[in-house]
Amino acid sequence: MASASITLTNTMSIWRDRAAPIETDAFVPDGDYDLVVVGAGLTGLVTGLLFARAGMRVAVLEARSVGAATTGNTTAKLSLLQGKHLSEMLRHTSVKMGQAYVDGNREGMMWLLRYCEEHGVPVQRKTAFSYASSPGAVDRVNEEYRAGVALGLDVTRESSIDVPFPVHGAVALADQAQFDPMDVLAELARDFRRHGGTLIEDVRVQRVRPGDPNRILTNRGLVTADKVVLATGMPIMNRGLYFAKEQAQRSYALAFRVPGRLPDGMFLSVDLPTRSVRTAPMGEAGDSDYLLIGGNGHPVGRHPSPLSLVNDLTRWTELHFPGAERTHSWSAQDYEPVGRVPFVGWMPRSRGQVFFASGYDKWGMTNAVAASLTLAGDILGGHIPWAQTLHRRTTTLQDAGSFIGANAAVGVAAVRGYTRAWLRQMPADEPAEGRGVVTHDGVRPIGMSTVDGASCTVSAVCPHLAGVLSWNNLELSWDCPLHGSRFSASGRLLEGPATRDLRRFA
Ligand SMILES: Cc1cc2nc3c(=O)[nH]c(=O)nc-3n(C[C@H](O)[C@H](O)[C@H](O)COP(=O)(O)OP(=O)(O)OC[C@H]3O[C@@H](n4cnc5c(N)ncnc54)[C@H](O)[C@@H]3O)c2cc1C
CATH class of the missing domain: 3.50.50.60 (FAD/NAD(P)-binding domain)
Incomplete structure (x- = not known):
């Protein structure tokens, strides 16, 4: 297409x-x-x-x-087997509610597959796998298998699968799909x-x-x-x-050209560090598929070095797919709801x-x-x-518990942000290329950065609910650790619940 x-x-x-x-x-x-x-x-x-x-x-x-x-x-897997989502959902809600979730997802999936077929949008049918990458995660796989069975999915339990990375058992669901979003x-x-x-x-x-x-x-x-x-x-x-x-969760995805055979299926680990694997038939005529690797998610604005997470995914891929050559790396966020x-x-x-x-x-x-x-x-x-x-x-009570926990973490992030900004003296020089620092001007937290040779000073306070922003050293952006709004180095709003740019001072 x-x-x-x-x-x-x-x-x-x-x-x-x-x-x-x-x-x-x-x-x-x-x-x-x-x-x-x-x-x-x-x-x-x-x-x-x-x-x-x-x-x-x-x-x-x-x-x-x-x-x-x-x-x-996104990584655009269209699947009813969703990592460990089904078993996690059943910890929070009834089987009846879980069944309604699966029925809705099935209808969403069927609608999209029918739409793609009627409109000539390419789709590849694949088996989805939720796998344990360590022996300690086998119980999680079993739990996901039982959740799938309870919710009427034709899941199977696999002791091994044909992939070049460690797997200690998996749940599989045939005939799911992937596409180019x-x-x-x-x-x-x-x-x-x-x-x-x-x-x-x-x-x-x-x-x-x-x-x-x-x-x-x-x-x-x-x-x-x-x-x-x-x-x-x-x-x-x-x-x-x-x-x-909801909690804004950022995660990372990379594309590689890889010599040799690629795994056939869509794979997601149930344990940490998360690894998501699929292929994409993107090559020009005669080229083999691309390999897509994703994972290493975390709450937006709360990781000290997103760049290190992409490097980690790259190393993992090079270890298990020798000769892999990275062509793309990107990042995105989605929202995890309580319950x-x-x-x-x-x-x-x-x-x-x-x-x-x-x-x-x-x-x-x-x-x-x-x-x-x-x-x-x-x-x-x-x-x-x-x-x-x-x-x-x-x-439920459990939702309320995780709601309180998530908001306590937001409160901690808010206090930490202001404390750090107030403790940090204004640097004598502009930040080095690709760097950003949060400091203060009077009591006002400000963010100073240099990107492509241009230095900018912006308000480091998120216009949504006044969280102090942190510097993202991968995407060269200001990210809010409270509710996930993100801004470019010059203060332009990129995404999240905020609706205004940052004030720019210089
Ligand atoms: C790394 C990653 C991998 C994923 N992989 C999968 C997967 O394999 N399978 C799967 O099922 N799901 C996956 N997801 C989730 C899936 O991609 C998302 O849930 C889905 O794309 C969300 O679609 P959306 O339309 O709700 O949001 P979006 O695609 O974010 O669309 C929202 C739009 O609203 C616009 N907008 C925001 N504020 C305003 C405003 N004030 N005024 C005007 N416009 C505004 C934004 O610019 C944006 O274009 C993944 C998510 C991530 C982060």
């Missing part, structure tokens, strides 16, 4: 590197729509398409470009516009005022709509406190006019579509039994 040649040692995802341009529309100030969808990732585009097909006037407003945040940087987004965008939808890039929604109609304030002017869907990853509205019920079941539905105190979907816990290829189907059922009318069950989720 996609065009363009691949650049070696690129810091863009292999999908975005090769993606052909996507046609979009111009922003119309004071535009009025039946539905505005905020965000053009998988959730936003599937939702937009479902409503455009139903004859509604729909606009999808995207702050950056289609797929720029998580969907264009930018192929899918490009086709959804085309189809959405063919159905009369309006797709606008480079327009950031800064605030939504619920009302009749809803007023959507953007950096380029006001638009109005009868209904709004926030498909922004973590919701950009604070009501409902979803920022405190491990996504949040989908209407925003509290929005008069039932503003909806959102979030918290896919790195399993958005199925969950994004399930969420879009749920929202279409909620808004257009329709009875989807698994969606009704998922709407009835409640917070």
